[in-house]
Amino acid sequence: MIRQLLYRSGQLHEFTGPDMARLLLQARTFNARHGIGGMLLWQDGLFMQLLEGPAAAVDALYARIASDPRHCEVRLMVRAERTAPLLPGSHMAWCEAPLDGEALEFEGLETDSQALALLESARSDRVAAAMRDFLHGAPVPIGGLGCARVMERVL
Template identity: 50%
Template sequence: MLVHLLYASRAAHTMSGQDLVAILKQSREHNAGAGLTGLLCHSDGVFMQLLEGGRDAVNARYQRIASDPRHKDVILLSYAEIAEREFAGWTMGQVNLHRLNPGLVLKYSATSHLDPYSMSGRAMLSLFRELVSSGAIECS
């Protein structure tokens, strides 16, 4: 059974560009072996990640993330059974924040500042879908 899980967390320490590259590389390597796909967004010390895959694999990955000391304030925004993957092309796509239109964020949020702690899971999921269709996702 396939599920998707969307969460947000705050970085426990300041993240450098190299830290983020290392996290993405590690995610892509581990996700491929676990059959996980999804998207990662990092902005102002906040991570938002959508994971898709088998229920056991997604749950296990979320439990590891929630207990990882590099994360704090971990919140679950959305969890649902799905019929098919929406982000199957990426073992872990990355949102290119340089291509993020503040008007698009404002469509789903009270302000144009991307803050998953003030947005519903449904709104964040809709925003991720639009980011894919607008070409604001990088993968490698």
């Protein structure tokens, strides 16, 4: 069995393209070493991330991510056990919405089209559905006193 976590959060740090590329490189190196897969999504100042892998490693990584000051209002949406990962072999896929990519915030970062296709095709999977909704711009209710920037964007 593997653990699957899905959370969402609001961006606090002003990430540039190179900042985000560095974060992804660091995440992919660590995650590959610990057998953790998943996908990081970004949409207008909000993150959603899927983490899948050995239970102890996923829980420990989530605890570290949740205390990262570069984002806030980290809300766990799903914590489940599965026999197989939703996104096998992906150590941290990336996708930025909107999917038409007209005005990319993080130039130079490539959407993982294989992971995206898997999300789009997993018709009855509720985690895939939540991720698809996020990428297609469904509103994410998020806010709070510690999260002024995100509040601004949502209001």
